[in-house]
Amino acid sequence: MIRVAVIGATGYAGAELVRILSSHPQVRMTMLTSRQYAGQLFSDVFPPFYKRIDLPLENYDVKKIVAEADLVFMALPHQLPMNMVPELLEGGCRVVDLSADFRFSDPVEYETFYETHRAPELCGESVYGLSEFFKEDISGARLVGNPGCYPTCILLPLLPLVQKQWVDLSHVVCDAKSGVSGAGRGVSLATHYCEIAQGFKAYKVGAHRHRPEIASIIEGVAEQRPAITFVPHLVPTIRGMLATSYLKLKENRTEAEIRECLQQAYKDRPFVRILPEGRFPDLSFVRGTNYCDIALRLDPETGVLILVSAIDNLVKGASGQAIQNMNIMWKLDETMGLDILPPVI
Numbered sequence: 001m002i003r004v005a006v007i008g009a010t011g012y013a014g015a016e017l018v019r020i021l022s023s024h025p026q027v028r029m030t031m032l033t034s035r036q037y038a039g040q041l042f043s044d045v046f047p048p049f050y051k052r053i054d055l056p057l058e059n060y061d062v063k064k065i066v067a068e069a070d071l072v073f074m075a076l077p078h079q080l081p082m083n084m085v086p087e088l089l090e091g092g093c094r095v096v097d098l099s100a101d102f103r104f105s106d107p108v109e110y111e112t113f114y115e116t117h118r119a120p121e122l123c124g125e126s127v128y129g130l131s132e133f134f135k136e137d138i139s140g141a142r143l144v145g146n147p148g149c150y151p152t153c154i155l156l157p158l159l160p161l162v163q164k165q166w167v168d169l170s171h172v173v174c175d176a177k178s179g180v181s182g183a184g185r186g187v188s189l190a191t192h193y194c195e196i197a198q199g200f201k202a203y204k205v206g207a208h209r210h211r212p213e214i215a216s217i218i219e220g221v222a223e224q225r226p227a228i229t230f231v232p233h234l235v236p237t238i239r240g241m242l243a244t245s246y247l248k249l250k251e252n253r254t255e256a257e258i259r260e261c262l263q264q265a266y267k268d269r270p271f272v273r274i275l276p277e278g279r280f281p282d283l284s285f286v287r288g289t290n291y292c293d294i295a296l297r298l299d300p301e302t303g304v305l306i307l308v309s310a311i312d313n314l315v316k317g318a319s320g321q322a323i324q325n326m327n328i329m330w331k332l333d334e335t336m337g338l339d340i341l342p343p344v345i
Protein backbone atom coordinates (compact mmCIF):
# COMPACT_ATOMS: atom_id res chain seq x y z
CA MET A 1 0.00 0.00 0.00
CA ILE A 2 1.17 3.53 -0.78
CA ARG A 3 0.58 5.84 2.17
CA VAL A 4 -0.64 9.13 0.74
CA ALA A 5 -1.13 12.64 2.13
CA VAL A 6 -3.21 15.24 0.27
CA ILE A 7 -2.29 18.81 1.16
CA GLY A 8 -5.12 21.20 0.34
CA ALA A 9 -7.73 18.43 0.32
CA THR A 10 -10.70 20.81 0.34
CA GLY A 11 -9.88 22.68 -2.86
CA TYR A 12 -11.29 21.40 -6.14
CA ALA A 13 -8.09 19.65 -7.21
CA GLY A 14 -7.47 18.25 -3.71
CA ALA A 15 -11.04 17.00 -3.31
CA GLU A 16 -10.87 15.35 -6.74
CA LEU A 17 -7.67 13.63 -5.62
CA VAL A 18 -9.44 12.32 -2.54
CA ARG A 19 -12.49 11.19 -4.55
CA ILE A 20 -10.39 9.22 -7.05
CA LEU A 21 -7.85 7.91 -4.53
CA SER A 22 -10.65 6.55 -2.33
CA SER A 23 -11.20 3.73 -4.84
CA HIS A 24 -7.53 3.15 -5.68
CA PRO A 25 -6.69 -0.42 -4.60
CA GLN A 26 -3.05 0.36 -3.69
CA VAL A 27 -3.56 3.58 -1.73
CA ARG A 28 -4.23 4.38 1.89
CA MET A 29 -4.86 8.05 2.60
CA THR A 30 -3.13 8.82 5.88
CA MET A 31 -3.53 12.59 6.05
CA LEU A 32 -5.79 15.19 4.45
CA THR A 33 -5.05 18.82 5.26
CA SER A 34 -7.06 22.01 5.36
CA ARG A 35 -6.73 25.16 7.43
CA GLN A 36 -10.35 26.27 7.28
CA TYR A 37 -11.93 22.87 7.90
CA ALA A 38 -9.39 21.27 10.26
CA GLY A 39 -11.24 19.20 12.84
CA GLN A 40 -14.10 18.31 10.49
CA LEU A 41 -14.53 15.22 8.35
CA PHE A 42 -14.02 15.31 4.58
CA SER A 43 -17.64 14.14 4.27
CA ASP A 44 -18.82 17.08 6.41
CA VAL A 45 -17.36 19.45 3.85
CA PHE A 46 -18.42 17.33 0.86
CA PRO A 47 -21.68 15.59 1.89
CA PRO A 48 -21.89 13.25 -1.16
CA PHE A 49 -19.05 11.29 0.45
CA TYR A 50 -20.94 10.56 3.69
CA LYS A 51 -20.19 6.98 4.77
CA ARG A 52 -17.66 6.68 1.97
CA ILE A 53 -14.88 9.12 2.85
CA ASP A 54 -15.30 10.00 6.52
CA LEU A 55 -11.62 10.90 6.94
CA PRO A 56 -10.54 13.73 9.25
CA LEU A 57 -9.17 17.02 7.94
CA GLU A 58 -6.11 18.22 9.81
CA ASN A 59 -3.76 21.15 9.92
CA TYR A 60 -0.50 20.76 8.01
CA ASP A 61 2.07 19.03 10.20
CA VAL A 62 5.28 18.16 8.43
CA LYS A 63 6.54 15.74 11.11
CA LYS A 64 3.32 13.74 11.00
CA ILE A 65 3.31 13.66 7.21
CA VAL A 66 6.91 12.48 7.03
CA ALA A 67 6.12 9.74 9.54
CA GLU A 68 2.89 8.63 7.89
CA ALA A 69 3.18 9.20 4.14
CA ASP A 70 5.27 7.82 1.29
CA LEU A 71 3.80 10.24 -1.25
CA VAL A 72 2.52 13.76 -0.79
CA PHE A 73 0.19 15.43 -3.28
CA MET A 74 0.43 19.22 -2.97
CA ALA A 75 -2.86 20.80 -4.12
CA LEU A 76 -2.16 24.31 -2.84
CA PRO A 77 -2.01 27.66 -4.61
CA HIS A 78 1.27 28.50 -6.36
CA GLN A 79 4.08 29.87 -4.22
CA LEU A 80 3.19 27.82 -1.14
CA PRO A 81 4.56 24.38 -2.14
CA MET A 82 8.07 25.70 -2.77
CA ASN A 83 8.33 26.54 0.94
CA MET A 84 7.21 23.09 2.04
CA VAL A 85 8.57 20.61 -0.48
CA PRO A 86 12.28 20.69 0.59
CA GLU A 87 11.42 19.47 4.09
CA LEU A 88 9.12 16.73 2.76
CA LEU A 89 11.84 15.43 0.45
CA GLU A 90 14.43 15.55 3.22
CA GLY A 91 12.02 13.51 5.34
CA GLY A 92 11.97 10.82 2.65
CA CYS A 93 8.60 11.53 1.01
CA ARG A 94 8.11 11.69 -2.72
CA VAL A 95 6.04 14.64 -3.94
CA VAL A 96 3.67 15.37 -6.81
CA ASP A 97 3.02 19.11 -6.81
CA LEU A 98 -0.08 20.28 -8.69
CA SER A 99 0.95 23.94 -8.57
CA ALA A 100 3.31 25.63 -11.02
CA ASP A 101 6.19 25.82 -8.52
CA PHE A 102 8.16 22.90 -9.96
CA ARG A 103 7.06 22.92 -13.62
CA PHE A 104 10.02 24.95 -14.91
CA SER A 105 13.46 23.38 -14.85
CA ASP A 106 14.93 26.89 -14.94
CA PRO A 107 13.96 28.91 -11.84
CA VAL A 108 14.74 32.14 -13.70
CA GLU A 109 11.96 31.37 -16.15
CA TYR A 110 9.59 30.65 -13.26
CA GLU A 111 10.54 33.96 -11.67
CA THR A 112 9.79 35.84 -14.90
CA PHE A 113 6.14 34.81 -14.73
CA TYR A 114 5.54 34.08 -11.03
CA GLU A 115 7.74 35.31 -8.15
CA THR A 116 11.11 34.67 -6.53
CA HIS A 117 11.67 30.93 -6.21
CA ARG A 118 12.53 29.83 -2.71
CA ALA A 119 13.72 26.32 -3.61
CA PRO A 120 15.54 26.95 -6.91
CA GLU A 121 17.93 24.06 -6.27
CA LEU A 122 15.03 21.62 -6.80
CA CYS A 123 13.84 22.98 -10.16
CA GLY A 124 16.48 21.07 -12.11
CA GLU A 125 15.64 17.83 -10.33
CA SER A 126 11.88 18.10 -10.70
CA VAL A 127 10.31 16.15 -13.59
CA TYR A 128 7.53 17.67 -15.67
CA GLY A 129 4.58 15.35 -15.12
CA LEU A 130 3.09 15.09 -18.59
CA SER A 131 2.65 11.35 -18.13
CA GLU A 132 2.58 10.35 -21.79
CA PHE A 133 5.90 12.03 -22.59
CA PHE A 134 8.13 11.82 -19.55
CA LYS A 135 7.18 8.41 -18.17
CA GLU A 136 10.71 7.17 -17.72
CA ASP A 137 11.87 10.22 -15.78
CA ILE A 138 8.64 10.29 -13.77
CA SER A 139 9.11 6.68 -12.71
CA GLY A 140 12.37 7.49 -10.90
CA ALA A 141 11.45 10.96 -9.66
CA ARG A 142 11.32 12.19 -6.08
CA LEU A 143 9.56 15.36 -7.22
CA VAL A 144 7.06 15.76 -10.06
CA GLY A 145 5.77 19.15 -11.23
CA ASN A 146 2.30 18.26 -12.45
CA PRO A 147 1.42 20.24 -15.62
CA GLY A 148 -1.14 23.04 -15.84
CA CYS A 149 -4.48 22.16 -17.38
CA TYR A 150 -4.10 24.29 -20.52
CA PRO A 151 -0.57 22.96 -21.20
CA THR A 152 -1.80 19.36 -20.84
CA CYS A 153 -4.65 19.91 -23.28
CA ILE A 154 -2.51 21.79 -25.81
CA LEU A 155 0.71 19.77 -25.62
CA LEU A 156 -0.79 16.30 -26.02
CA PRO A 157 -1.89 16.78 -29.66
CA LEU A 158 1.12 18.94 -30.55
CA LEU A 159 4.13 17.12 -29.12
CA PRO A 160 4.14 14.00 -31.35
CA LEU A 161 4.23 16.29 -34.40
CA VAL A 162 6.92 18.46 -32.82
CA GLN A 163 8.99 15.34 -32.10
CA LYS A 164 8.84 14.47 -35.80
CA GLN A 165 10.02 18.04 -36.56
CA TRP A 166 6.97 18.55 -38.77
CA VAL A 167 5.69 21.74 -37.14
CA ASP A 168 6.64 25.21 -38.28
CA LEU A 169 7.33 26.67 -34.86
CA SER A 170 7.57 30.23 -36.12
CA HIS A 171 3.91 30.65 -35.18
CA VAL A 172 1.37 28.39 -33.48
CA VAL A 173 -2.04 29.70 -32.41
CA CYS A 174 -3.67 28.05 -29.39
CA ASP A 175 -7.18 29.04 -28.55
CA ALA A 176 -8.61 27.37 -25.45
CA LYS A 177 -11.74 27.38 -23.32
CA SER A 178 -11.99 26.36 -19.69
CA GLY A 179 -14.80 25.66 -17.28
CA VAL A 180 -14.93 27.85 -14.20
CA SER A 181 -13.60 25.23 -11.75
CA GLY A 182 -10.19 25.98 -13.28
CA ALA A 183 -10.15 29.06 -11.09
CA GLY A 184 -10.45 27.02 -7.88
CA ARG A 185 -13.04 26.87 -5.11
CA GLY A 186 -12.23 30.21 -3.52
CA VAL A 187 -15.05 32.75 -3.73
CA SER A 188 -14.40 35.67 -6.06
CA LEU A 189 -16.40 38.14 -8.10
CA ALA A 190 -14.79 36.84 -11.31
CA THR A 191 -16.32 33.39 -10.76
CA HIS A 192 -19.58 34.53 -9.16
CA TYR A 193 -22.59 32.75 -10.79
CA CYS A 194 -24.17 35.97 -12.05
CA GLU A 195 -20.90 37.15 -13.55
CA ILE A 196 -20.26 34.04 -15.63
CA ALA A 197 -23.49 32.07 -16.10
CA GLN A 198 -24.61 33.80 -19.29
CA GLY A 199 -21.31 35.13 -20.51
CA PHE A 200 -18.33 33.88 -22.47
CA LYS A 201 -15.10 35.83 -22.52
CA ALA A 202 -11.42 35.76 -23.35
CA TYR A 203 -9.07 36.63 -20.50
CA LYS A 204 -5.34 37.28 -20.05
CA VAL A 205 -5.22 37.53 -23.85
CA GLY A 206 -1.70 36.83 -25.04
CA ALA A 207 -0.49 37.26 -21.45
CA HIS A 208 -1.31 34.04 -19.61
CA ARG A 209 1.39 32.31 -17.54
CA HIS A 210 0.68 29.01 -19.32
CA ARG A 211 2.15 30.30 -22.55
CA PRO A 212 5.75 30.09 -21.26
CA GLU A 213 5.00 26.67 -19.74
CA ILE A 214 3.84 25.37 -23.13
CA ALA A 215 6.74 27.06 -24.91
CA SER A 216 9.40 25.71 -22.55
CA ILE A 217 8.23 22.10 -22.97
CA ILE A 218 8.11 22.41 -26.76
CA GLU A 219 11.55 24.01 -26.67
CA GLY A 220 12.89 21.08 -24.65
CA VAL A 221 11.66 18.65 -27.31
CA ALA A 222 12.37 20.70 -30.45
CA GLU A 223 15.47 22.58 -29.29
CA GLN A 224 13.79 25.66 -30.72
CA ARG A 225 11.65 28.19 -28.87
CA PRO A 226 8.22 28.31 -30.53
CA ALA A 227 6.27 31.55 -30.99
CA ILE A 228 2.84 30.90 -29.53
CA THR A 229 -0.29 33.01 -29.52
CA PHE A 230 -2.33 31.68 -26.61
CA VAL A 231 -5.80 32.96 -25.79
CA PRO A 232 -7.71 31.35 -22.90
CA HIS A 233 -11.47 31.78 -22.51
CA LEU A 234 -13.86 31.21 -19.65
CA VAL A 235 -17.01 29.28 -20.59
CA PRO A 236 -20.08 29.03 -18.37
CA THR A 237 -19.66 25.40 -17.51
CA ILE A 238 -18.24 23.89 -14.35
CA ARG A 239 -15.59 21.49 -15.61
CA GLY A 240 -13.88 20.71 -18.87
CA MET A 241 -11.47 22.31 -21.26
CA LEU A 242 -11.29 22.39 -25.04
CA ALA A 243 -8.34 23.67 -27.06
CA THR A 244 -8.11 24.40 -30.77
CA SER A 245 -4.61 24.88 -32.12
CA TYR A 246 -3.78 26.17 -35.59
CA LEU A 247 -0.39 25.61 -37.17
CA LYS A 248 1.47 25.21 -40.42
CA LEU A 249 3.64 22.22 -41.22
CA LYS A 250 7.17 22.59 -42.57
CA GLU A 251 6.41 20.28 -45.49
CA ASN A 252 3.26 19.02 -47.17
CA ARG A 253 1.68 16.11 -45.32
CA THR A 254 -1.66 14.45 -45.79
CA GLU A 255 -4.29 14.36 -43.09
CA ALA A 256 -3.89 10.57 -43.06
CA GLU A 257 -0.15 10.90 -42.33
CA ILE A 258 -0.81 13.26 -39.43
CA ARG A 259 -3.51 11.00 -38.01
CA GLU A 260 -1.15 8.02 -38.32
CA CYS A 261 1.57 9.94 -36.46
CA LEU A 262 -0.78 10.68 -33.55
CA GLN A 263 -2.18 7.14 -33.55
CA GLN A 264 1.31 5.66 -33.42
CA ALA A 265 2.39 8.05 -30.64
CA TYR A 266 -0.52 7.05 -28.46
CA LYS A 267 -1.11 3.44 -29.45
CA ASP A 268 -0.04 2.17 -26.03
CA ARG A 269 -1.24 5.16 -24.02
CA PRO A 270 -4.68 4.36 -22.63
CA PHE A 271 -5.76 7.89 -21.76
CA VAL A 272 -5.24 9.58 -25.12
CA ARG A 273 -7.94 8.83 -27.67
CA ILE A 274 -7.50 9.87 -31.29
CA LEU A 275 -11.09 10.17 -32.43
CA PRO A 276 -12.28 8.57 -35.66
CA GLU A 277 -12.38 10.80 -38.73
CA GLY A 278 -15.30 13.20 -38.66
CA ARG A 279 -15.82 13.08 -34.88
CA PHE A 280 -14.66 15.99 -32.75
CA PRO A 281 -14.05 16.29 -29.00
CA ASP A 282 -16.79 17.36 -26.67
CA LEU A 283 -16.40 18.27 -22.99
CA SER A 284 -19.14 15.81 -22.13
CA PHE A 285 -17.12 12.88 -23.58
CA VAL A 286 -14.31 13.42 -21.06
CA ARG A 287 -16.16 14.76 -18.02
CA GLY A 288 -14.92 13.20 -14.80
CA THR A 289 -12.41 11.03 -16.71
CA ASN A 290 -8.67 11.01 -17.27
CA TYR A 291 -9.06 11.02 -21.06
CA CYS A 292 -7.66 13.50 -23.52
CA ASP A 293 -9.65 13.29 -26.76
CA ILE A 294 -7.98 14.55 -29.92
CA ALA A 295 -9.21 15.23 -33.46
CA LEU A 296 -7.63 16.92 -36.44
CA ARG A 297 -8.42 18.53 -39.73
CA LEU A 298 -6.01 19.70 -42.40
CA ASP A 299 -7.74 22.68 -44.00
CA PRO A 300 -7.30 22.20 -47.77
CA GLU A 301 -7.94 25.91 -48.45
CA THR A 302 -5.15 27.26 -46.26
CA GLY A 303 -2.94 24.28 -45.49
CA VAL A 304 -3.47 25.04 -41.80
CA LEU A 305 -3.56 22.03 -39.50
CA ILE A 306 -6.32 22.32 -36.91
CA LEU A 307 -5.93 20.23 -33.76
CA VAL A 308 -8.83 19.97 -31.35
CA SER A 309 -8.39 18.44 -27.90
CA ALA A 310 -10.50 18.13 -24.78
CA ILE A 311 -9.85 17.12 -21.20
CA ASP A 312 -11.50 17.45 -17.82
CA ASN A 313 -9.41 20.23 -16.26
CA LEU A 314 -9.75 18.68 -12.81
CA VAL A 315 -8.87 15.13 -13.86
CA LYS A 316 -6.40 14.82 -16.77
CA GLY A 317 -5.70 18.54 -16.22
CA ALA A 318 -4.84 18.07 -12.54
CA SER A 319 -5.72 15.24 -10.13
CA GLY A 320 -6.13 12.34 -12.56
CA GLN A 321 -2.78 13.03 -14.18
CA ALA A 322 -1.23 13.37 -10.69
CA ILE A 323 -2.53 9.89 -9.83
CA GLN A 324 -1.37 8.55 -13.20
CA ASN A 325 2.08 9.89 -12.24
CA MET A 326 1.88 8.19 -8.85
CA ASN A 327 1.09 4.91 -10.64
CA ILE A 328 4.12 5.43 -12.86
CA MET A 329 6.35 6.29 -9.85
CA TRP A 330 5.28 3.08 -8.09
CA LYS A 331 5.48 0.99 -11.28
CA LEU A 332 1.77 0.18 -11.11
CA ASP A 333 -0.53 -0.12 -14.09
CA GLU A 334 -0.99 3.48 -15.27
CA THR A 335 -4.75 3.13 -15.28
CA MET A 336 -5.07 1.82 -11.71
CA GLY A 337 -7.82 3.72 -9.91
CA LEU A 338 -8.44 5.81 -13.03
CA ASP A 339 -10.68 3.53 -15.03
CA ILE A 340 -13.55 6.02 -14.96
CA LEU A 341 -16.25 6.48 -17.61
CA PRO A 342 -18.13 9.77 -18.10
CA PRO A 343 -21.83 9.96 -17.25
CA VAL A 344 -24.03 9.45 -20.35
CA ILE A 345 -25.65 12.85 -19.89
Ligand SMILES: NC(=O)C1=CN([C@@H]2O[C@H](COP(=O)(O)OP(=O)(O)OC[C@H]3O[C@@H](n4cnc5c(N)ncnc54)[C@H](OP(=O)(O)O)[C@@H]3O)[C@@H](O)[C@H]2O)C=CC1
Binding pocket: 007, 008, 009, 010, 011, 012, 013, 014, 033, 034, 035, 036, 037, 074, 075, 076, 077, 078, 080, 098, 099, 100, 147, 148, 149, 181, 182, 183, 184, 185, 186, 313, 314, 317, 318
Ligand atom coordinates in the same frame (compact mmCIF):
# COMPACT_ATOMS: atom_id res chain seq x y z
N1 LIG B 1 -8.60 23.87 -10.62
C1 LIG B 1 -7.96 23.37 -11.67
O1 LIG B 1 -8.57 23.09 -12.74
C2 LIG B 1 -6.49 23.11 -11.62
C3 LIG B 1 -5.72 23.44 -10.52
N2 LIG B 1 -4.37 23.21 -10.55
C4 LIG B 1 -3.53 23.61 -9.43
O2 LIG B 1 -3.87 22.90 -8.25
C5 LIG B 1 -3.65 23.72 -7.10
C6 LIG B 1 -4.95 23.77 -6.31
O3 LIG B 1 -5.93 24.37 -7.14
P1 LIG B 1 -7.47 24.38 -6.78
O4 LIG B 1 -7.86 23.11 -6.11
O5 LIG B 1 -8.18 24.79 -7.99
O6 LIG B 1 -7.52 25.57 -5.69
P2 LIG B 1 -8.59 25.83 -4.56
O7 LIG B 1 -8.56 27.29 -4.32
O8 LIG B 1 -9.88 25.18 -4.92
O9 LIG B 1 -7.99 25.07 -3.30
C7 LIG B 1 -6.84 25.49 -2.60
C8 LIG B 1 -6.60 24.56 -1.42
O10 LIG B 1 -5.42 24.98 -0.74
C9 LIG B 1 -5.71 25.20 0.64
N3 LIG B 1 -4.84 26.29 1.14
C10 LIG B 1 -3.84 26.17 2.04
N4 LIG B 1 -3.20 27.29 2.24
C11 LIG B 1 -3.80 28.19 1.46
C12 LIG B 1 -3.57 29.57 1.25
N5 LIG B 1 -2.59 30.23 1.89
N6 LIG B 1 -4.36 30.19 0.37
C13 LIG B 1 -5.37 29.53 -0.27
N7 LIG B 1 -5.62 28.22 -0.10
C14 LIG B 1 -4.84 27.56 0.76
C15 LIG B 1 -7.20 25.46 0.69
O11 LIG B 1 -7.78 25.01 1.91
P3 LIG B 1 -7.72 25.82 3.24
O12 LIG B 1 -7.96 27.25 2.87
O13 LIG B 1 -8.80 25.22 4.09
O14 LIG B 1 -6.38 25.54 3.78
C16 LIG B 1 -7.71 24.53 -0.40
O15 LIG B 1 -7.83 23.21 0.09
C17 LIG B 1 -3.22 25.08 -7.62
O16 LIG B 1 -1.82 25.19 -7.57
C18 LIG B 1 -3.71 25.06 -9.05
O17 LIG B 1 -2.94 25.89 -9.85
C19 LIG B 1 -3.76 22.61 -11.59
C20 LIG B 1 -4.47 22.24 -12.69
C21 LIG B 1 -5.90 22.48 -12.80
Ligand SMILES: CC(=O)N[C@@H](CCC(=O)OP(=O)(O)O)C(=O)O
Binding pocket: 098, 099, 100, 147, 148, 149, 150, 178, 179, 180, 181, 182, 183, 184, 232, 234, 317
Ligand atom coordinates in the same frame (compact mmCIF):
# COMPACT_ATOMS: atom_id res chain seq x y z
C1 LIG C 1 -10.42 29.21 -15.51
C2 LIG C 1 -9.12 29.56 -14.84
O1 LIG C 1 -9.02 30.55 -14.14
N1 LIG C 1 -8.09 28.74 -15.04
C3 LIG C 1 -6.79 28.93 -14.47
C4 LIG C 1 -5.90 27.78 -14.86
C5 LIG C 1 -5.88 26.70 -13.86
C6 LIG C 1 -4.76 25.70 -14.06
O2 LIG C 1 -4.83 24.60 -14.37
O3 LIG C 1 -3.59 26.07 -14.02
P1 LIG C 1 -2.55 26.20 -12.87
O4 LIG C 1 -2.37 24.90 -12.21
O5 LIG C 1 -1.33 26.68 -13.52
O6 LIG C 1 -3.17 27.20 -11.92
C7 LIG C 1 -6.12 30.20 -14.92
O7 LIG C 1 -6.39 30.68 -16.01
O8 LIG C 1 -5.23 30.66 -14.21
